[in-house]
Structures are given as structure tokens and as C-alpha cells.
Amino acid sequence: MDLNTVTEIARPQTREQLPAWSAGDAWLGGGTWLFSEPQTHLRRLIDLTELKWPALTLSETDLSIAATCTVAELGALACPPQWQAAPLINQCCRAFLASFKVWKTATVGGNLCLSLPAGPMIALTAALNGVCTIWKADGSEQKINVADFVTGDRSNVLQAGDLLRQIDIPLSTLTGRATFRQISLTPQGRSAALLIGRLSADGALRLTVTASTARPVQLSFDAIPQADKLRDAILHRIPDALYHNDVHGKPAWRKHMTLRLAEQIRAELQGT
Structure with missing residues (x-):
């Protein structure tokens, strides 16, 4: 879609060249959402591509994902065999249910900043x-x-003029076992519940709940809990008002699926 109210495009190459933020500005990364609907309030786009951030940087302790890293670049990452949780990357990338055109353009940072409950890059990076x-x-x-x-739904901590630079993933979170569950109301629909369970080296369980809730919810256990303890923890930590409500699923159904998928994750990680 043409953004016919935009009269200027800034192309900074360094942080020092970023223009002072003003009303009517927008960061431009992949632009898959920005150009998908009218944005009549916009006057200037600040193109981030000339900053030339490396998409993926691997250090001894972290995997750094630039905000401008595309879904395709992340999905193509060659992961070492000791990364037991590596399948999560491809599973979450494919939770977009998007075409290859979107994969090659949409960015990890854009998914986080749009902050939709169903954002699969939110689920992936939060779980890790x-x-x-x-x-x-x-x-x-x-x-x-x-x-x-x-x-919350399309809300985050960014203030006017703030820019998400990168997301750092500790390598230690990639070496443990992890399990993914996702469901949509229709075969090609937006995620209505997306849960990830991850075991740490000491046997502790971290359960990340997204898509069914307006914002990510994480539950931690010292060990894999019994089924009733897991259910009680979810019921206690996630109030009914936090379950998302839109055409992709009603809150009661999302709650039911959250409990069901969480139990599937628990059982799989326990080996039953």
C-alpha cells in the first residue's frame, strides 16, 4: 500500500545520524505491517537498513539477533548439534504461516515491536x-x-523515539530440551495459543505462554511438576481477563487450549 502522506525518508548510517524523533515519524525495517494498511499520520520514515547491523552474531555466551534480522535469515541459521532447543527456531518461524515473500522481508524486531499476542518471535525469544x-x-x-x-496487545515499553537494537539469547538456553505447541482456530489462521516448555541443565522447567494471552506469561518450576500442580499454577498466574479475545479465538477456548497444551508439554518433557 502506498503511504501517500510520507514526504521524507531518512537513511542514517550510524546511531549518531539518527534524526531527532518527531510526531509523524516511523522506523522502517521490513515494512510488512507498515505498508499493509493506511498510515495517514505518518510524514517521515527512518530507514534502518543502511545501519547494516549484522543479522546474527554468535559469541561465546550469546546469540545476538539484530532487530533488522529477517525471519528467513533466522530460519536459515545453522545450529550446532548441542543446541537441543534449536528446532524451536524453525517451529516459531513457521508459526507465521506466511509466504516466502514475507519471510524474506519481515523482521524479528518488527514482530516484537508490533507486540501482537500471536507474535511467534516474541514466543521464541521470551522462551529462550x-x-x-x-x-x-x-x-x-x-x-x-x-x-x-x-x-499487552500491541503495547510495549518503547517510548516515542526509542529503537529496539537487538535481542541477545544466552547459549545456555539453547542446549536444554524444549517442546513447542501451537494451535489456531483455522488451518491457516493466526496462533490462538503458542506454548513453549524448556528444561534447564538442573531439571528446572520454564513454561512460556503466548498467543492465548494478551502478553507473555512465564511460569517456573524447580522440576517438572505433577499435572495438578501445573494446572493450578496456570489457573493462579493467568486470570481470565488476561486471555485474549478476537476473531481468532474466544477467551474460554484459549484458556482451555492453554491448559491442554501445557499438559502435553509437561508429559512430553517428562517422557510419559
Whole structure:
């Protein structure tokens, strides 16, 4: 879709060249959502591609995912065999149910910043204990867990002029066992519930609930719990008002599927 109210495109190459933020500005990464519907309030796009951030950077301790990394680039990552949780990457990429055109253009950072409950990159990076680095409009930096970055349906911690720079994934979270469950109301529909269970080296379980809830919810257990303890924890931690309600699923159904998928994850990780 043409954005016919836009009169300027800025193409900074360094952080120092980022223009001062003003009303009518928007960051341009992949643009798959930005160009999908009218944006009559926009006057200027700030193109992030000329910053040339490396899509994926591997260090001794972390996998850094640039906000401008595309879904296709992330999905093509060659993972070492010791990364038992590596299948989550492809599973979450495919939860987009998008065409190859969208895969090659949509960005990981854009998915987080749009902050839809069904955002699969939110689920992936939250489940892997991802930490966001935010370039604040005042020139400072902020680090925050992905699970805390998203605060609700299409809402997050970003203030005007803030820019998501990258998401850092601790390599230790990729070496443990992990299990993925996702369901949609229709075969090609948006995720109505997307849950990930991950075991750490000491046997602790971290369950990440997304899509069924307006924001990510994480539950931690010292060990794999019994079925009734897991169910009680979910009922206690997720109030009915937090379950998302739209055409892709009613809250009561999303709650039911959350409990069902969580039990499937528990049973699989326990080996039963």
C-alpha cells in the first residue's frame, strides 16, 4: 500500500545520524505491517537498513539477533548439534504461516515491536530468556527481558523515539530440551495459543505462554511438576481477563487450549 502522506525518508548510517524523533515519524525495517494498511499520520520514515547491523552474531555466551534480522535469515541459521532447543527456531518461524515473500522481508524486531499476542518471535525469544537492547531517544541504552518488553496487545515499553537494537539469547538456553505447541482456530489462521516448555541443565522447567494471552506469561518450576500442580499454577498466574479475545479465538477456548497444551508439554518433557 502506498503511504501517500510520507514526504521524507531518512537513511542514517550510524546511531549518531539518527534524526531527532518527531510526531509523524516511523522506523522502517521490513515494512510488512507498515505498508499493509493506511498510515495517514505518518510524514517521515527512518530507514534502518543502511545501519547494516549484522543479522546474527554468535559469541561465546550469546546469540545476538539484530532487530533488522529477517525471519528467513533466522530460519536459515545453522545450529550446532548441542543446541537441543534449536528446532524451536524453525517451529516459531513457521508459526507465521506466511509466504516466502514475507519471510524474506519481515523482521524479528518488527514482530516484537508490533507486540501482537500471536507474535511467534516474541514466543521464541521470551522462551529462550532473550534480553532486548533498546536505544533510548535520549542517547542512553536500556536492557529488558523480552517477557517484560511486551506489556499487552500491541503495547510495549518503547517510548516515542526509542529503537529496539537487538535481542541477545544466552547459549545456555539453547542446549536444554524444549517442546513447542501451537494451535489456531483455522488451518491457516493466526496462533490462538503458542506454548513453549524448556528444561534447564538442573531439571528446572520454564513454561512460556503466548498467543492465548494478551502478553507473555512465564511460569517456573524447580522440576517438572505433577499435572495438578501445573494446572493450578496456570489457573493462579493467568486470570481470565488476561486471555485474549478476537476473531481468532474466544477467551474460554484459549484458556482451555492453554491448559491442554501445557499438559502435553509437561508429559512430553517428562517422557510419559
